[in-house]
Amino acid sequence: MLPETSLRGTLLAATVALGLSATGAFAQQEPCIGNSVAVTGPAAFSGQAIKLGAEIAIDEINAAGGVLGKKLKLIQYDDAGAPPRGVDNTRRIALADKCIAVLGGFHSTVALAQVDPIHEIGIPYMGVWAANTKAIENGRDPNFMFRISAKDKWVARFLVDEALKVSKSGKIAFFYENTGWGNGALPDIKAALAAKGKELAAAETFNWNDQDMTPQVIRARDSGADVAIVWSLDREANQILRSMDKSSWKPTIIGAWGISGNLGELAGPLANGVRVMQTYSFQTEQSATGKKVLAAIEAKTGIKDPKDIKAASGIADAYDAVYLLADAIKIAGAYDWKKVQAALYEVSRDGLVAPYKPAFDKKDPERQDALLPQYYLLTVWHDGKLIPFKGSPYDK
Known part of the structure; x- marks a missing residue:
């Protein structure tokens, strides 16, 4: 008898073969x-x-x-x-x-x-x-x-541009999750910074469900960075914010949209001022x-x-x-x-x-993506709500 994993693989292959052989029937x-x-x-x-x-x-x-x-x-x-x-x-x-x-x-x-x-x-x-x-x-x-x-490649450029606008030291730290999403973003962030003649001051990674980011935060703080780009989900970003608070480090934080779900609920007031890239908001002036x-x-x-x-x-x-x-x-x-x-x-x-x-556009590999980066939107957490950055209390 085949081991369970081998049997499962054989059955799966058979299912695919059946589907592919029946292409005519599925026309x-x-x-x-x-x-x-x-x-x-x-x-x-x-x-x-x-x-x-x-x-x-x-x-x-x-x-x-x-x-x-x-x-x-x-x-x-x-x-x-x-x-x-x-x-x-x-x-x-x-x-x-x-x-x-x-x-x-x-x-x-x-x-x-x-x-x-x-x-x-x-x-x-x-x-x-x-x-x-x-x-x-x-x-x-x-x-x-x-x-x-x-698209992460374009998001990285968007976040780097925003980070350099607010950084006084020109030093940027990057926190990213140890997954295909996070690891894939690291070269995109480095490339976006390199295009501006910059390098990361610190690059710190973590795993899902990590409860304490203090070591990573301290290293990033000691690098002299005054802006942190965060590439994570809400639950880990919550731990990053708590570790920053414990370490008395208050950089400007700008994140990919993994922190757009319930960070305000998890982190409470610590989330106030955290900027997040989005593609849309129903709080701006709406079209028909x-x-x-x-x-x-x-x-x-x-x-x-x-x-x-x-x-x-x-x-x-x-x-x-x-x-x-x-x-x-x-x-x-x-x-x-x-x-x-x-x-x-x-x-x-x-x-x-x-x-x-x-x-x-079939001729351009980048254009399997329909949404171009000029339509990305900057939002910010404020009192548990994600609101447009423009016109917010942080837009100074």
């Missing part, structure tokens, strides 16, 4: 989008936001008659931030549900794990949160991984589309104050992602993976987050 996919996101665990807020944004877009599209005469449906799966579950969900969405596309979630570790099954099967993937550069710039041709979200989405959020959740909306970027990115997929299906003229993948390069529309004209 007409179903009018559904599979959503593999974290709806449990510490990043559950992200999955809930993505689900909400996708559902609002699908409701609007279906109210207008659907796509090619069919109503769209969202099929929800939980990956809990675990790469193996993300892989399993991808296969289930494609081979069992036969959906036209996969929506990707919060964790870059999951997105990286999905690259292989996405291309083995040939189903379009649309990322709406995970920002790892190589998940999308993966060297595949044709490339089935698309994204409407931030933004007002319509706000009304839908209130109808679905009861939330009336935009300040109480969590993970606005996840909602908005998912909303636009569904519309771009719907446009591609219309251009393709069929619910067919290959045709929709090719049609995505022809999509052009004014979205909620940004104009996408065109959304993607």
Whole structure:
């Protein structure tokens, strides 16, 4: 008898082979989008936001008659931030549900794990949160991984620019988690600084669930850095802030959007003034589309104050992602993976987050990302809420 791990691998290979051999039978996919996101665990807020944004877009599209005469449906799966579950969900969405596309979630570790099954099967993937550069710039041709979200390579440049604006010493420290997301960001941050003629004063890493960052904080403090770029999730950023407080070090803190979920709740007043890159806020002046989405959020959740909306970027990115997929299906003229993948390069529309004209460019590997960095937004934690930095108490 085969060991359990070998048997599982054999069965999985057989499933993939069956799916690939049945490509002809799958030429007409179903009018559904599979959503593999974290709806449990510490990043559950992200999955809930993505689900909400996708559902609002699908409701609007279906109210207008659907796509090619069919109503769209969202099929929800939980990956809990675990790469193996993300892989399993991808296969289930494609081979069992036969959906036209996969929506990707919060964790870059999951997105990286999905690259292989996405291309083995040939189903379009649309990322709406995970920002790892190589998940999308993966060297595949044709490339089935698309994204409407931030990209770490561009985020690094954005954060470095903001850091150098406020630094008096020109010395920047970098705190990053020891994961595919964090480790992938280190060379991006170094490259962004090198382009400005600078080097990191300190680079400190940590693991998920670490409870004390004091040694890392002290080394960064003693480097002379007066700005800290933080590349982490909320729970670890909370520990970084507490260690900074204990070590009497108060640098300006600027973070990637892993700290945009519940840092204000975890860290309390220590989070005040922590700046965070985002792609969208419902607290700025809203377009007609933004007002319509706000009304839908209130109808679905009861939330009336935009300040109480969590993970606005996840909602908005998912909303636009569904519309771009719907446009591609219309251009393709069929619910067919290959045709929709090719049609995505022809999509052009004014979205909620940004104009996408065109959304993607097949000739440019960087342009499997639809959201360009000029549309990134700086926000800041204040009294437990994430608010636009412009006009905030910290905008001096």
